[in-house]
Amino acid sequence: MKNGKLCIGFIAALALVLAYVACDNNPSGEGHNHDWVLVEDTRATCVSEGINKYVCSLDSSHIDIRYTDINPDNHNPDHISNKNISYPATCSTAGSGYGKCEDCNTPSVSFTIPINPTAHEWYDEQRTVEVSSWQNGYTATVCINNSEHLKNVSNLQWALGSDNLEYELINGNEYRVKLKGYQYNSYIYIYLPIIERVREARIIL
Numbered sequence: 001m002k003n004g005k006l007c008i009g010f011i012a013a014l015a016l017v018l019a020y021v022a023c024d025n026n027p028s029g030e031g032h033n034h035d036w037v038l039v040e041d042t043r044a045t046c047v048s049e050g051i052n053k054y055v056c057s058l059d060s061s062h063i064d065i066r067y068t069d070i071n072p073d074n075h076n077p078d079h080i081s082n083k084n085i086s087y088p089a090t091c092s093t094a095g096s097g098y099g100k101c102e103d104c105n106t107p108s109v110s111f112t113i114p115i116n117p118t119a120h121e122w123y124d125e126q127r128t129v130e131v132s133s134w135q136n137g138y139t140a141t142v143c144i145n146n147s148e149h150l151k152n153v154s155n156l157q158w159a160l161g162s163d164n165l166e167y168e169l170i171n172g173n174e175y176r177v178k179l180k181g182y183q184y185n186s187y188i189y190i191y192l193p194i195i196e197r198v199r200e201a202r203i204i205l
């Protein structure tokens with residue numbers, strides 16, 4: 001109980017301080033509580049301060065600008081020269097390298113290279129996968145970096161779905177599924193056939 005009273009007293013004091021500050025920052029003296037909206041959010045870099053600019057939604061002449069300290073580790077990746085690539089980007093992983101920051105003249109700063117969606121690396125041999133209840137069948141050239149990246153796909157067969165289910169496509173994007181049989185004391189896995197290429201189909205049991 002004592003704590004509760006103390007706490008309320010503290011909040012009341014804080015509210016008074018905030019009211020005073022709001023009044024003090026209000027050049028037109030209209031006496032409203034500012035409703036600050038962040039309109040500029042520039043991160044600090046290795047050579048410049050960050051800027052957070054707020055404008056009051058109730059009166060756009062009320063402006064509050066706050067600065068954050070220079071961040072010596074945030075170099076602009078577009079201002080790096082003498083680039084050396086340590087690891088090139090692939091279709092699945094980002095790459096990295098190092099070079100000189102032209103802004104702050106630090107001789108060796110690291111940078112990352114975004115994933116390059118077209119930088120595949122292909123196995124020489126084609127792979128054939130047999131169609132099954134849960135897996136599409138195909139013959140294709142497979143990417144070394146990601147086995148889901150395929151090219152030269154032929155003999156594509158959509159996964160068949162589980163044997164003990166019946167499917168009915170309704171409304172163009174929903175399936176009604178019926179169990180043909182039921183086994184007590186056992187788990188069954190249900191794999192849906194891909195009758196059409198409908199993403200996020202809803203299943204009604």
Ligand SMILES: [Zn+2]
Binds near residue numbers: 033
């Ligand atoms: Zn205001």
Ligand SMILES: [Zn+2]
Binds near residue numbers: 046075076102103106
């Ligand atoms: Zn720099």
Ligand SMILES: [Zn+2]
Binds near residue numbers: 119144
């Ligand atoms: Zn790939």
